Amino acid sequence: MDYSVYDTADFVCDDSFVAWVQHGEQAEFWKTVEEQYPEKRAAMSAARAIITAASSLPAFTLKEEVDAEIWNNIRKKPVTRWYWAAAAVAVFALVTLWWLVPQSSHKKDFVYRQLLLKEKVEHPVEVVNEGGKPMTVSLPDGSSVLLQPGARLSYPACFSHGCQRKVFLSGAAFFEIYRDAKQPFVVYANEMVINVLGTSFAVKAYEEDSLVALLVKTGRVAVSVQSKEQQLILTANQQAILTRSTLLVDVTSLQEHTPLAATLQTYSFVFMDAPVDSVMKMIEKAYGVHITYDSTLLADCRLTASLYDEPLYEKIRLICKALEASCIIEGNDIKISAKGCHQNVIEH
Amino acid sequence: MAGSKNINQVTNEERELWNAFRKGNEQAFSDIYHQFSGTLYNYGYHLAADAALVKDAMQDLFSDLWRTRKNLSETTSVKYYLFRSLRRKLHRLSDIKQIPEDLYPIQTESVETIRIRGEEDILQQQHLQRLMGLLPARQQEVIRLRFYDNFSWEEIAGILQINEQSVRNLVQRAVVKLRELW
Numbered sequence: 001m002d003y004s005v006y007d008t009a010d011f012v013c014d015d016s017f018v019a020w021v022q023h024g025e026q027a028e029f030w031k032t033v034e035e036q037y038p039e040k041r042a043a044m045s046a047a048r049a050i051i052t053a054a055s056s057l058p059a060f061t062l063k064e065e066v067d068a069e070i071w072n073n074i075r076k077k078p079v080t081r082w083y084w085a086a087a088a089v090a091v092f093a094l095v096t097l098w099w100l101v102p103q104s105s106h107k108k109d110f111v112y113r114q115l116l117l118k119e120k121v122e123h124p125v126e127v128v129n130e131g132g133k134p135m136t137v138s139l140p141d142g143s144s145v146l147l148q149p150g151a152r153l154s155y156p157a158c159f160s161h162g163c164q165r166k167v168f169l170s171g172a173a174f175f176e177i178y179r180d181a182k183q184p185f186v187v188y189a190n191e192m193v194i195n196v197l198g199t200s201f202a203v204k205a206y207e208e209d210s211l212v213a214l215l216v217k218t219g220r221v222a223v224s225v226q227s228k229e230q231q232l233i234l235t236a237n238q239q240a241i242l243t244r245s246t247l248l249v250d251v252t253s254l255q256e257h258t259p260l261a262a263t264l265q266t267y268s269f270v271f272m273d274a275p276v277d278s279v280m281k282m283i284e285k286a287y288g289v290h291i292t293y294d295s296t297l298l299a300d301c302r303l304t305a306s307l308y309d310e311p312l313y314e315k316i317r318l319i320c321k322a323l324e325a326s327c328i329i330e331g332n333d334i335k336i337s338a339k340g341c342h343q344n345v346i347e348h
Numbered sequence: 349m350a351g352s353k354n355i356n357q358v359t360n361e362e363r364e365l366w367n368a369f370r371k372g373n374e375q376a377f378s379d380i381y382h383q384f385s386g387t388l389y390n391y392g393y394h395l396a397a398d399a400a401l402v403k404d405a406m407q408d409l410f411s412d413l414w415r416t417r418k419n420l421s422e423t424t425s426v427k428y429y430l431f432r433s434l435r436r437k438l439h440r441l442s443d444i445k446q447i448p449e450d451l452y453p454i455q456t457e458s459v460e461t462i463r464i465r466g467e468e469d470i471l472q473q474q475h476l477q478r479l480m481g482l483l484p485a486r487q488q489e490v491i492r493l494r495f496y497d498n499f500s501w502e503e504i505a506g507i508l509q510i511n512e513q514s515v516r517n518l519v520q521r522a523v524v525k526l527r528e529l530w
Contacts, residue, residue, distance in 0.1 A: 009523035013516055018495070050526060053476035054495035062389035070403055071381055074410040 003037050011047030021051045110191040110226045111207040112170035116154055119166070119188065124154040129171075134288045136312055136332055141165055142178035143185065144311035146267075146287060172204040174267065176311040189214075192242050195222040195231075200267065200308075212242040217267070218308060225249065269307045269315070276301040276341075279319065287312050293336040298323070301341035366426055370417050377417075381410055384430050387497065391431060394492060396438050405437040428499065432507045479529045480522075487522040490515055 011017045019025040034041060116124055129135040129147040137145045140159045147153060151171025156163050166186040177185045179198025187194040189205030192212040199219025205212045214223060216234045223240050224231045225247050232249065234240055241250045267286055271279055276298045280291045289312070303322060307315045316334055320327040325338030368376035385406065392402035409430070413420075423429045480488060486508075493499045493507065505512040 008527060009520040012523050013501075013519055015500075022495075046527065046530075047523075049472060049476060050523060051495055053473045054480065054491045056473070057477055057480065057492060057496045059390045059496075060393040062386045066399075066403065067382075067385050067389075070385065070406050070410075071378075073407045074381065074414070 003033055003040055006037075006040060006043065008043045008046045008050070011044055012050055017044075017047065018051055021048050022055055112152065112154075112168055112190075115168050115188045115190075119168075121154065121156050121166075121168070123157045124168070125157055125159070126152060126154045128152040136287045136289050138311075138313055138329065138331075139165075139167070139178075141180065141183075141185075142311055142313060144176050144287075144313055146174040146312075148172040169203055169205055170207055172202070172206070174200070174202045176200040176267070176314075178311050178314065190242075191226045191244055191247060192240075193224045193226060195224070196220075210244055212244060214240045214242075223249065269305065271303050271305045271307075273302045273304050275299075276303055276323070279303050279305075283312075283315065283319075289332045289334055291334045291336060293325075293338065297340055298338055301338075362426055363422070366423060370420050372417065377410075377414060380426060384427060387427070388430055388434055391492070391497065392434055392438055395435065395489065401438065401441055405434055405441055408441075409433050409437050425503065427497075428503045428506065431493070431497070431499070435507055476526065476530075479526055482529065483522050483525055487518050487525070490518045491522055494519065 006014075016026060017030065020027060020030045034044060127135075127137045127147065129149055129151050132149050134149070135147045137147055137153060139145065139155065140161065143165075145153055145167070148171055151169065151173050153167055153169055153173065155167040159165060164186065165180070165183050166188065169187055169189045175187065175196075177196050177198050177200065181197055185196045185198075187196075187203060189203045190207065190209075190212045192203075192205065192214060194201070194203065194214055196219070199221055200217040201219075201221055202215040202217070203213070214221070214234065216236055216238050218236050221234045222231050223234055225242060228247070232240065232251065234251065237253060239252050241252070242248070243250075269279075269282060269286075276293075277295060280293065283289070284291055301323065303319065305319065305322065307318065310318065313329055316327055316329065316336075320336060320338075323336070323338045323341055325336050328335040328337075365376050365379055369380055388406060388409075389402055392405055393399065396402055396405075413433075480491060483491070490504060490508070493504045494501070499507065501512050501515050504515045508515065
């Protein structure tokens with residue numbers, strides 16, 4: 001072999017040279033080469049340095065517990081891909097569109113009816129929005145759910161009276177959960193399981209859709225997928241999209257001022273010295289409820305308030321408190337009886 | 349130039365293990381996983397820099413392996429087969445991302461090995477390794493496969509789905525670049 005034409009790269013690519021550097025093989029031979037081609041010593045020494053450095057490159061170690069976890073998952077059946085992409089990207093128009101338009105058919109086991117059976121909910125209370133407008137449902141614990149047309153919601157009759165706060169959803173809804181640290185609130189939406197304490201969020205889970213979506217407006221929400229242990233924490237203005245066929249979940253952060261983010265703002269109110277009349281109109285419009293009150297008596301009343309993620313009825317309660325009024329809530333009808341008013345401020 | 353020698357030449361022991369696994373021996377399957385999980389993870393992480401993704405790819409890879417064990421043939425190298433499959437899985441699960449520059453792996457070399465060599469050598473080696481981190485991803489991958497994971501040129505060509513000459517060219521370019529930066 002004529003090594004006079006060799007450069008550093010040639011030595012690096014020479015398997016026999018590599019075997020010498022790495023394992024000391026054919027040491028005699030390479031010693032002779034070094035003596036025979038003194039002008040190649042620099043190239044050989046550089047090649048040796050490169051090979052040595054490359055052979056002991058830093059490695060990413062697989063932690064024992066992760067190793068065990070992977071192995072356990074491999075042995076578990078059926079094996080599904082589980083990919084939490086914690087990407088902080090703007091929501092694309094495509095996704096926004098998807099929220100507005102229901103999609104093609106998809107058949108699965110984890111749908112509304114099956115979930116009710118599976119979770120053994122006896123005598124569930126079911127509310128269906130058969131109308132053409134959003135409808136507010138008040139839950140026994142004080143939480144409120146705004147059901148979109150066609151959506152249905154079930155919960156155990158014993159809800160918050162000795163049994164878990166859990167609801168089952170088919171369709172799209174916006175939730176405002178009454179804070180109760182002792183009792184987590186769980187939403188079952190197709191394959192998605194949403195665990196919350198007190199917060200507000202929107203869910204879209206049509207049985208025939210290929211995706212399930214969760215959009216968090218305030219607070220923290222823990223999301224998991226049926227039959228999986230992994231849990232993902234979502235915070236305000238984050239969205240999780242679950243692909244039902246693969247059970248993959250994508251997380252994105254919402255940028256402000258997107259149409260989707262704006263939708264959620266519908267349920268946040270900041271009133272600065274606002275006439276009570278306009279306050280009532282805004283709440284009626286946002287929640288699809290009907291509020292009756294003596295408008296002449298409250299004509300001069302003004303309200304300053306910041307209301308964000310309280311359930312609807314908590315918002316009403318705060319307003320009534322500020323107005324020193326009494327409120328009666330019956331389904332979608334809210335009656336406010338006030339005597340008149342002073343300057344009213346709700347500090348929240 | 350000396351011919352390409354298969355450094356990860358399959359041993360009799362490995363061949364037996366592979367055949368036992370193909371026949372459905374769970375212990376053999378477990379042995380194969382535990383023998384290669386660490387090095388596969390390292391390779392995968394250098395490709396994707398996403399722990400969850402690499403985990404998924406490995407889970408997929410071994411689940412598929414078990415499911416399709418009856419259709420598998422004898423192999424010249426289990427390690428080669430696994431690396432090749434993992435790379436394909438990762439490609440399928442995501443577009444392979446570049447490793448962020450600030451993310452430099454933890455030095456795992458034992459304290460003892462470091463002490464044996466002179467301080468100067470260590471400094472030079474670390475300097476070189478840092479420079480290697482600046483090379484284009486593909487050049488880094490080839491260097492790692494050849495010298496760290498000890499694959500033959502032929503095997504690297506198979507893993508990367510390119511021809512052997514292209515693999516050598518990548519190393520040539522990497523060496524030229526390293527000499528420039530030195």
